Amino acid sequence: SAQWPVGVNPPFEAKSRFEVLKWEYFTEEEIYSCIDGAPKCELRGIDKLDVAEVIDTAIEELNKKYMPTLHLKKQQLINGYRRFDPTRGMEYTLDLQLEVVNQKGHSRSITKRVHLVRPLSLIEIIPMPYVTEATRVHIIIPLTAEDRSYINHFLEVFASNAFETSENAILTFLFIYDPEEAQHVNHNDIFIDAKNQINVYERKYPTVKIPWISVKTEIPSQIKFMDIISKKHPVDTLFFLAHVNTNINAEFLNRCRMNSINNWQVFFPIHFQEYNPDVSYHNQPPPATVDLVKDAGHFDRRSFDEACFYNSDYMATRSRMVADVQENEDILESLDIYDIFVKYSGLHVFRAVEPALHQQYRYQSCNPKLSEDIYHRCIQSNMEGLGSRSQLAMLLFEQEQGNST
Numbered sequence: 001s002a003q004w005p006v007g008v009n010p011p012f013e014a015k016s017r018f019e020v021l022k023w024e025y026f027t028e029e030e031i032y033s034c035i036d037g038a039p040k041c042e043l044r045g046i047d048k049l050d051v052a053e054v055i056d057t058a059i060e061e062l063n064k065k066y067m068p069t070l071h072l073k074k075q076q077l078i079n080g081y082r083r084f085d086p087t088r089g090m091e092y093t094l095d096l097q098l099e100v101v102n103q104k105g106h107s108r109s110i111t112k113r114v115h116l117v118r119p120l121s122l123i124e125i126i127p128m129p130y131v132t133e134a135t136r137v138h139i140i141i142p143l144t145a146e147d148r149s150y151i152n153h154f155l156e157v158f159a160s161n162a163f164e165t166s167e168n169a170i171l172t173f174l175f176i177y178d179p180e181e182a183q184h185v186n187h188n189d190i191f192i193d194a195k196n197q198i199n200v201y202e203r204k205y206p207t208v209k210i211p212w213i214s215v216k217t218e219i220p221s222q223i224k225f226m227d228i229i230s231k232k233h234p235v236d237t238l239f240f241l242a243h244v245n246t247n248i249n250a251e252f253l254n255r256c257r258m259n260s261i262n263n264w265q266v267f268f269p270i271h272f273q274e275y276n277p278d279v280s281y282h283n284q285p286p287p288a289t290v291d292l293v294k295d296a297g298h299f300d301r302r303s304f305d306e307a308c309f310y311n312s313d314y315m316a317t318r319s320r321m322v323a324d325v326q327e328n329e330d331i332l333e334s335l336d337i338y339d340i341f342v343k344y345s346g347l348h349v350f351r352a353v354e355p356a357l358h359q360q361y362r363y364q365s366c367n368p369k370l371s372e373d374i375y376h377r378c379i380q381s382n383m384e385g386l387g388s389r390s391q392l393a394m395l396l397f398e399q400e401q402g403n404s405t
Helices: 045-066 145-163 179-183 192-204 222-231 250-259 311-319 322-327 337-345 372-384 389-404
Strands: 024-026 070-085 089-102 107-119 137-143 169-177 212-216 238-241 265-274 297-299 307-310 348-359
Touching: 045 070, 045 089, 045 107, 070 107, 137 145, 137 222, 137 250, 145 169, 145 192, 145 250, 169 179, 169 192, 169 222, 179 212, 212 222, 222 238, 222 311, 222 337, 238 250, 238 311, 250 265, 250 307, 250 348, 265 337, 307 311, 307 337, 311 337, 337 348
Parallel strands: 137 169, 137 238, 169 212, 265 348
Antiparallel strands: 024 070, 070 089, 089 107, 238 307, 265 297, 265 307
């Protein structure tokens, strides 16, 4: 039996057939487990670098063992297998065809099987400051002209999840006008219906106040409007920056409180984005409530709209940007809140999928005035949010069948 170094966990042992870990087969050019379900696909990107590095490491370790008596050179990879073991990391089994050269210069070709593991880095327990679920959350909802149609549904869901349960949270709307819309605000306010809806809910729930702030800007960047909001709140305020299309409930708000730690950690949840119902429920009525299943939607890793953080952490991070902003004011549009915490804060940036945070399908209006990276992420999010690969393939198949008849 092979002996692993001290500190490397023993392999995972399955308790039932449902827990058996799957091995992936690969060569130096192809891999036989593809994201899109194809039987094989080209080995490229990070996977190709991974395989190349593992082979190089195997040759290096074999030479350490057998030199100076023998010198080994790689001829080719015959078979490669890998699987992810959650207890210790990525495991590899390689069948290598090697050229072996002895000290006299004689050589021959042999086949050698080696086993490797890429550990899950150095595992350490990080002491975390104490937090409670009693903190008040200030929920900030930016609204542009394109977002007006979602406010009725948002308030209806939020009222049942927060107002009726007396949740310790304050809801604030940020109405974002472009310069032309701001000129006509007195006689043609584009947000008049939204403001009327707010008044309706304030009358329905007398203990609830829903403040709102108006902002005029050509480019609605997260940093610009957070600068305004930050100045209007105490330094110990816990913000949850969200989108009007997000369904917010008490379960998530508690995780927002627990995962945001003042002067230590900020939290960027990855919401569950529902697919376009015309695609995911093609030719059938959509259900009243959408379950967390792969055919109904996906976790939108391209979106960084939602964030939980303390005002003091934002202010400290923002102050470290001053010199860079003086050199280049466009940086305020080229970065979002996530970027500045990563680049300037020194805090733990905790990013994780959040099953309690759902978002209905929407087509995002991507602003080309923002940075190329933010604009590209928005475009990708729109494309990936249409439906799963299999659902889109079925639509294309039906379309082609219809065209051919």
